Amino acid sequence: MKIGLLREGKVPIDKRVALTPQHASVLQQTYSCKVVAQPSPIR
Incomplete structure (x- = not known):
C-alpha cells in the first residue's frame, strides 16, 4: 500500500x-506501507 x-x-x-x-x-x-509526499516550497 502507498500513502500519498x-x-x-x-x-x-x-x-x-x-x-x-x-x-x-x-x-x-507497522503496516509495511510506503509514505510519499509531494515537495512544497512552503513546507
Missing part, C-alpha cells in the same frame, strides 16, 4: 500537517 500526501494548494496556507515524519515512520514499520 499532496502539496498545499489553498490560500491562505494551513499551519498544520497531515502526518509528522515520526508518524510516517511508525506507519511504514
